[in-house]
Amino acid sequence: MTDVLFKCWKCSKNLAVSTKRIGKTYPCPQCEQPLMIPDSTIFYSCPVCNWSLCSPSKHAGETLTCPNCDTSLIAPENTSEDSDEDQAITIRCINCHQGMAFDMDHYHELIGKTVDCPTCSRKINIPQGNLKPNSEVVL
Numbered sequence: 821m822t823d824v825l826f827k828c829w830k831c832s833k834n835l836a837v838s839t840k841r842i843g844k845t846y847p848c849p850q851c852e853q854p855l856m857i858p859d860s861t862i863f864y865s866c867p868v869c870n871w872s873l874c875s876p877s878k879h880a881g882e883t884l885t886c887p888n889c890d891t892s893l894i895a896p897e898n899t900s901e902d903s904d905e906d907q908a909i910t911i912r913c914i915n916c917h918q919g920m921a922f923d924m925d926h927y928h929e930l931i932g933k934t935v936d937c938p939t940c941s942r943k944i945n946i947p948q949g950n951l952k953p954n955s956e957v958v959l
């Protein structure tokens with residue numbers, strides 16, 4: 821089970837609730853302000869007791885308190901890939917099903933152009949339009 825760690829925006833009390841309650845309203849136990857449990861994108865664990873925790877990204881770098889062992893800990897920066905460095909588009913040849921991965925920069929250069937399938941030499945037109953990073957298209 822993972823706890824969402826966040827702070828009451830009104831009184832700054834450290835709060836921890838189960839991820840099952842994300843999106844639900846919860847009254848702050850200290851000031852009774854109704855709070856929406858924030859969707860959380862930073863996943864980490866307590867360095868002392870290893871308790872599974874997550875926090876909304878706006879809390880990155882803030883000091884929070886482990887609900888299990890009361891250790892002060894700092895919510896880390898979101899480590900999931902936010903940059904487009906590792907993102908790629910895979911284009912699969914409809915003829916021979918060979919997949920070709922292009923990084924996003926390369927893909928943007930190829931939009932509207934034609935590439936040769938390395939396996940069957942078929943001409944593949946790279947369409948206009950925004951393909952999502954890390955997706956795969958058959959052309």
Ligand SMILES: [Zn+2]
Pocket residue numbers: 828829830831832833848849850851852853
């Ligand atoms: Zn409060």
Ligand SMILES: [Zn+2]
Pocket residue numbers: 866867868869870871886887888889890891
């Ligand atoms: Zn702990």
Ligand SMILES: [Zn+2]
Pocket residue numbers: 913914915916917918937938939940941942
């Ligand atoms: Zn091919």
